[in-house]
Structures are given as structure tokens and as C-alpha cells.
Amino acid sequence: MNTPDTPGALNTPHTPHTPHTPRAPDAPDAPGSPGGNGLRGRPRWFVTLFIVDMWERFSFYGMLAILFLYLVADPGDGGLGMAEGDAAALSGLYMSLVFLSALPGGWLVDRVFGARRATLHGGILITAGHLLLAVPATGWLYPGLGLVAAGSGLVKPGMASMVGRMYDGRPERREAAFSVFYMSIQVSALVAPLVTAFLGERVSWHLGFGAAALGMVIGLVCYGAGWSSFGGIGLAPDRPLPPAEARRLLVRVALIGGLPALVVGSASVAGLLTVRQVLMLAGLTVLVVPAVYYRRLLRAPGIGPAHRGRLRALRWMLLASSVFWLLFAQGPLLLNLFAQEAVDRVVGGFTVPAGWFQSAQPLFLLLLSPVAAALWIRLGRRVGAPAKFAGGLLLGGGAFVLMAGAASAAGRGPVSPLWLLGVYLLLVCGELAVGPIGLSLSAEVAPPGFTGRMLGLFWLFAAVGAAVGGQVGRLVDVVPDPVYHLLLASLGLLAGVALTVSARLLRRRLDAPAGSAVPPARAS
CATH class of the missing domain: 1.20.1250.20 (MFS general substrate transporter like domains)
Known part of the structure; x- marks a missing residue:
């Protein structure tokens, strides 16, 4: 990933400067x-x-x-x-x-x-x-x-x-x-x-x-x-943090974070908590942090009603992005294991290490990023962010439809590596429709002075996707591999369809300028 x-x-955050600030003579x-x-x-x-x-x-x-x-x-x-x-x-x-x-x-x-x-x-x-x-x-x-x-x-x-x-x-x-x-x-x-x-x-x-x-x-x-x-x-x-404030903060961090961590650690050492229970507690924390952070941003001074409306619309986009990162997180996890156990990796007498398939994603990104950039420029404002997100999620869901086919074929023996490479190709195409578009959208709808925090919020929801993706991986212990991949595919496809249906409404709310009425609907 x-x-x-x-x-x-x-x-x-960086200190704001005017666009014409001259460069200092001793600039590095x-x-x-x-x-x-x-x-x-x-x-x-x-x-x-x-x-x-x-x-x-x-x-x-x-x-x-x-x-x-x-x-x-x-x-x-x-x-x-x-x-x-x-x-x-x-x-x-x-x-x-x-x-x-x-x-x-x-x-x-x-x-x-x-x-x-x-x-x-x-x-x-x-x-x-x-x-x-x-x-x-x-x-x-x-x-x-x-x-x-x-x-x-x-x-x-x-x-x-x-x-x-x-x-x-x-x-x-x-x-x-x-x-x-x-x-x-x-x-x-x-x-x-x-x-x-x-x-x-x-x-x-x-x-x-x-x-x-x-x-x-x-x-x-x-x-x-x-x-x-x-x-x-x-x-x-x-x-710089004043010394008195630093001491207060240290005490607060120790009480809020240190004591719970000490209790959990001690319970784990004493055998009162299993590894699985500790992982579930940590995963729950990951889920709570973005929600709390989002609510604090929504109530922050300086954010008016118009901006709050755009942020509420953005929330649905962030949740959709979490679904995509849940799918994407399977690459270093169960797809790696599939490469090791079910893929024919012998090429000219050399057995390709399973981990080498992780290089497919950055290779596809290097090759396809210029294509995606040219496509977005060509489409311009005719296709909005919700529609692009929907396309990314549909591609992610399609990747796991293909993965379910690969898992079914593996029941008859090792499968061609082209199955897995096809899955990674679809996931990368989906990433190019979700990752950069999501970052750009977060910056676009951010109230003045909140750009850095809004971009951070986007990645907090990505963290939710990665954490939930790991927890969803527990299903492989109880369901057959093809069924597991079809469940993931259904999740991505349903999220993509939901965004497709609501794309026009979401775009209206995301495009609403601060302090004005919601503009009429445009192409999604």
C-alpha cells in the first residue's frame, strides 16, 4: 500500500507567505x-x-x-x-x-x-x-x-x-x-x-x-x-511549547494514554487478555479517533454553516474512501499469502518469491499515473469527485471478483500469476481515482486555515480502512477463500453503486460556495 x-x-502547517516573497540571499x-x-x-x-x-x-x-x-x-x-x-x-x-x-x-x-x-x-x-x-x-x-x-x-x-x-x-x-x-x-x-x-x-x-x-x-x-x-x-x-504547558500536557498524556496502555499491557502479560482481544481494543481505538477528530473540526471556531454543510457531504466521501482502503490493504496481507500458496511462481526454473508481487503495485502506479493525470485534465469539470470515487470503488470491487475467480481456480492447482497481476492492476486503477482525487477534494472544501487538518482527516479515514481490512481478514478462518473475496467484492461494488446514485446530490453540496445557496445540479 x-x-x-x-x-x-x-x-x-507552514507559515503563510505571499506568492511574491523574495528568496533570501542565503536560502539553502x-x-x-x-x-x-x-x-x-x-x-x-x-x-x-x-x-x-x-x-x-x-x-x-x-x-x-x-x-x-x-x-x-x-x-x-x-x-x-x-x-x-x-x-x-x-x-x-x-x-x-x-x-x-x-x-x-x-x-x-x-x-x-x-x-x-x-x-x-x-x-x-x-x-x-x-x-x-x-x-x-x-x-x-x-x-x-x-x-x-x-x-x-x-x-x-x-x-x-x-x-x-x-x-x-x-x-x-x-x-x-x-x-x-x-x-x-x-x-x-x-x-x-x-x-x-x-x-x-x-x-x-x-x-x-x-x-x-x-x-x-x-x-x-x-x-x-x-x-x-x-x-x-x-x-x-x-x-515552541512553553515549559509550564509542556508539563501539563505530559501529565494529561500520561493519564489519558499512558494509564490505559499500562493496564492493557499488564493484563496481557498476566494472561488476562489474549492477543486477539488486545488487537480488537487497538482497532476500536483506531475507529474512534477519526470520528472524534471529525466532530472537533466540525465544531471548530471559524467554520460557518456553509462550510459545515460541505464538510458533512465530505464525510460520505471519506467513508467511501475507507471502503476502498479496506480493499487495498488486502495486498500485503492475504494476497501475499495467496501468491505464496496458490500461484505458479516458477519461471525458467527460478521460483519467484511471493513478496515480489508487492512490486507490481508501484510499477503500475509509475506507468499509469501520467495517464490518469491526462485523463482528469481532459475530463475537466464534467465529471465530479463523487463519480470518480464511484469508479474507483467499482474497480476495487471488480478486482475482488477477479480474485474470487482466481481462488476458485486454485482449487484445481496452482494458477497463473496473471490472475494476481490483474487484481493489482485493477486496484491501482482504483487508487488513482480515489487517492489523489480525495486529497484534492479535501483541500478544496477545507475552510480557510484548515487545509492541513482536512488533509490529515482524509488519511485518518484511510487508517480506518486499513484497520477494518485487517479485522475483516479474520473471516478467512471461517469461510472459503472464494466466498471471502466475493464478500469484499460486494462491499466495494455496493459502495460504488451507492456513490453513483448519490453523485449528483453530493456534488451539489460539495460545490456549494461558502456563504451562498446550494448551486443547481450539474453533471456528476
Whole structure:
């Protein structure tokens, strides 16, 4: 799943500047600046952050390619021997926590650490988490996953904040920079599974996790080497937290978060709570946070009745996006297992590692993103966001109709890899109709001063989809695989049909300008 990168990049607010703010003579990308000029005319600071982002994503996607397979693998083969349903729930919860961590992480960047130290601390946490996972002993799984999720919540908003500050007053340059960073995500997502899946499946699962750790270590070394290229950017938080307020906040966090976590942890150690019960409690938390966050935004000062109407319409779009991410989250989970157990992976005498199929999604994204961008430009305003969302959900549902066919065919023996590649192709086409369109819509309907929070809200609902997708995976323990995939297909298709039917009404409400009457219906 390629989307967990974006929340950090979009949740970090920047100090507003006019479009014509002149560039300071010592700006880090100016000639003769401390940053100097790096690769192909890019400033050195940019090259440094690009390398860090690339290796951080390498570590994330490399681990995600083998995590589920490691959880369900037989202990004799070095795995944990989890039930498929429990492993799906844990993997889905982990993905959702990566989304959620960007919210407190972005706050820590702005108020406590500053962007530069937050990125460094986050990289260290990620490295430590992967190293724990690389230890060939039981008991390190949950601390390792927790450290990686926490570190991701600091690294992404930290780096995004620095890029944004470097290009203050030059939005076109900032947009171009983030586009280049998005390419690094896809390249890392393409290459990382090839490395970690080969090592994990052929040599040792823990060696695969170790390769992910090595990737982050390389990123940290590059970050340290390029430290001086950032000038004074990101050294201090934008709005430092007063010491008295920091102490009050620490007490509040300990009471609200620390005590419940201590109680749950103690109950787990004492055997009063099973792993399944702990995962269900954590999943319930993931469901509650976006709902609370949305209600607080809806009641925030500065949001008038007209904006509230648009936000209420957006809620249905966000719920629909959760359904799509629920489907998309199956890729690193049960589709990986299907690749391992039911796909003919022998090519010229070489058995392709199952995790390599995770590289299909970023490959299709790299190939199809320009096509999708050209299509949206050609369609213009004739087709609104609800109709595009509906198309994405119908494609997602269609992917699992195809997957049900593959599962049925697998009952007669290993199936062609083209089945699975077709499923990934449909899911990627759906992602291109939901992911970027949803982000653009969230920014469009955001009240003034709320853009960052609205974009964060979009990814919070994506976290809901990932968490629920993992919990839904428990059904594989009680229903046949073809039935399971048809249930997923039905969910996507029903959501797509519902959006198709309501597209015209939703578009009217989403397009309603603040302070005016709802415009007449247009094409959906």
C-alpha cells in the first residue's frame, strides 16, 4: 500500500507567505548558499532529504512485503505460526497506526522538536524497530512494530516541513519538489520487496528485516553528512511549547494514554487478555479517533454553516474512501499469502518469491499515473469527485471478483500469476481515482486555515480502512477463500453503486460556495 507516505507530507502547517516573497540571499538552494548545488542542479539539502526519504520508504515497504508472511509462517521455518486471521488483524492495525502517527508526529515537529531533530529522532526509532525485528528471538515483534510506527510519524512530517520551509513563497517549486519525492516513494516501493522478500523467504525472515534496518541506517548516515546544508531551517520548533504547558500536557498524556496502555499491557502479560482481544481494543481505538477528530473540526471556531454543510457531504466521501482502503490493504496481507500458496511462481526454473508481487503495485502506479493525470485534465469539470470515487470503488470491487475467480481456480492447482497481476492492476486503477482525487477534494472544501487538518482527516479515514481490512481478514478462518473475496467484492461494488446514485446530490453540496445557496445540479 503506497499511501502511508502522504499524511506526514500534508499535515504539517507552514507559515503563510505571499506568492511574491523574495528568496533570501542565503536560502539553502541559492547559488553560493551553505547548501550548495547537488545532483543535476538540485541543492545539496534537497538531495540529502531525497536520499533519506528513499531509504526510509525502502525500510517500510521492504518490511511490509514480508511481515504477514513471517507472522503466518510455521515456527519450524522461522515464523511465528499465527492464525491467518490474527496475522491479518495485526498487519492491518500496524498499517493504520502508521497513518495515525503522523498526527501527533506533526504536532511534535511544530511544538517540541523542530523539523530537523524530529527527522533525526524518527530515523533512529525506525532503525531501532527494524533491528528489534531482526533479532532471531520471540518477544521483540510488538516493540519493533511500535518503534517503526512512532518513527514514521516523526520522519514524514519533519521532512515535509523542511521542504515546505525551503520553498516558502514559491508554491510552484514546492509542488514540484513533492512530486519528485513521490517518485522516490514509488521507486523504493518497487525495489524494496525484491530485496527483503528474497532474503526473508529464501534465507531468514530476520535477515529480511535486517535489510530494512540497513536501508534506514544508510539514510541516517546521509542525513548526518548533509546536516550543514540545511542552514538554519528546522533547528527549532515553529511554535515552541512553553515549559509550564509542556508539563501539563505530559501529565494529561500520561493519564489519558499512558494509564490505559499500562493496564492493557499488564493484563496481557498476566494472561488476562489474549492477543486477539488486545488487537480488537487497538482497532476500536483506531475507529474512534477519526470520528472524534471529525466532530472537533466540525465544531471548530471559524467554520460557518456553509462550510459545515460541505464538510458533512465530505464525510460520505471519506467513508467511501475507507471502503476502498479496506480493499487495498488486502495486498500485503492475504494476497501475499495467496501468491505464496496458490500461484505458479516458477519461471525458467527460478521460483519467484511471493513478496515480489508487492512490486507490481508501484510499477503500475509509475506507468499509469501520467495517464490518469491526462485523463482528469481532459475530463475537466464534467465529471465530479463523487463519480470518480464511484469508479474507483467499482474497480476495487471488480478486482475482488477477479480474485474470487482466481481462488476458485486454485482449487484445481496452482494458477497463473496473471490472475494476481490483474487484481493489482485493477486496484491501482482504483487508487488513482480515489487517492489523489480525495486529497484534492479535501483541500478544496477545507475552510480557510484548515487545509492541513482536512488533509490529515482524509488519511485518518484511510487508517480506518486499513484497520477494518485487517479485522475483516479474520473471516478467512471461517469461510472459503472464494466466498471471502466475493464478500469484499460486494462491499466495494455496493459502495460504488451507492456513490453513483448519490453523485449528483453530493456534488451539489460539495460545490456549494461558502456563504451562498446550494448551486443547481450539474453533471456528476
